[in-house]
Amino acid sequence: MIFIVSFLVLLMLVAAIAASVFRDLINAVIATALVSLIASVLFYFLQAPDVAMAEAAIGAALTTAIFIIAIRRTKRYEE
Amino acid sequence: MRRIISILLLVIVAFGISLSLSKIPFGVPKTKVGKHYISEGVKETGATNVVTSVVVSYRGFDTLGEITVLFIASIGLGAVLSSIGKKTARKIEPASLILSTGCKVLFPLILIFGSYIFIHGHLTPGGGFQGGAIIASAYLLIYLGCRERRINAKVSMSIESLGGLLFVVVGLIGLAISGYFLANFLPKGTPNLLFSAGVIPIIYIAIGFKVGSELTGIIDNLIEES
Numbered sequence: 006m007i008f009i010v011s012f013l014v015l016l017m018l019v020a021a022i023a024a025s026v027f028r029d030l031i032n033a034v035i036a037t038a039l040v041s042l043i044a045s046v047l048f049y050f051l052q053a054p055d056v057a058m059a060e061a062a063i064g065a066a067l068t069t070a071i072f073i074i075a076i077r078r079t080k081r082y083e084e
Numbered sequence: 085m086r087r088i089i090s091i092l093l094l095v096i097v098a099f100g101i102s103l104s105l106s107k108i109p110f111g112v113p114k115t116k117v118g119k120h121y122i123s124e125g126v127k128e129t130g131a132t133n134v135v136t137s138v139v140v141s142y143r144g145f146d147t148l149g150e151i152t153v154l155f156i157a158s159i160g161l162g163a164v165l166s167s168i169g170k171k172t173a174r175k176i177e178p179a180s181l182i183l184s185t186g187c188k189v190l191f192p193l194i195l196i197f198g199s200y201i202f203i204h205g206h207l208t209p210g211g212g213f214q215g216g217a218i219i220a221s222a223y224l225l226i227y228l229g230c231r232e233r234r235i236n237a238k239v240s241m242s243i244e245s246l247g248g249l250l251f252v253v254v255g256l257i258g259l260a261i262s263g264y265f266l267a268n269f270l271p272k273g274t275p276n277l278l279f280s281a282g283v284i285p286i287i288y289i290a291i292g293f294k295v296g297s298e299l300t301g302i303i304d305n306l307i308e309e310s
Contacts, residue, residue, distance in 0.1 A: 055214065058209065058210050062217035062218050062220075062221055066217075067217060067224065070228075071302070071306060074307060075306075
């Protein structure tokens, strides 16, 4: 159990760093969605299924979609 | 130079946060009121999901404030986007057959799942906000898969307003009957049954419809403009 959680936390950290490093903003948004998804799994492990559901639906699905729509209207690559 | 300063600031902030977090004991009850919610919540509200009993019953007024914030955010987005002005309708490229068929198959299932989440909010984990967000994601799928389909903005606005109105009216009826806003004036029934917990399921259904139509409206506004 502790191994799964620590692996997920490490993955979350890597995804968070990747989100700030990527020049392609679509990739950065996908990395942010990964952070939200892992956060929701961790909330479930911490026995907070209500928060996990909200995080998965809003953080991983809707926010990602809104970011991608915004990127489509502006620039895809950060200079 | 700027980079060094920002890294230094980040380190200071991280130090401060970790210092204050290390002072908080983890997993230990810190307030007496939390213990009361856990031990007496089911008896007092009839909802077996303690989180729901706090969100809708003990702290129902805060929830009203929360959905008001969401409402204002949605209205503000609509106002800002409509001031930019509608673009002329471009020709919409249809999605591939696999994507559109998959969306049509998945859409009702996700809709039923979202409704299940908010109707059973007082029994199982989840509730109005979660169910509403899931319903909005179902509509997002429709926008991606069947691009020529659009929701009726007027219908979604009226559902949103009716949901908010139902919440306030239920609260006011509680004020009239039991003497305080959002009082649980209906019989609590046996816990663990669908028809239990008095007004909590009614309020959560109202919140579910309201949040679902609001988030759908936000996505609709954004996609219309792009």
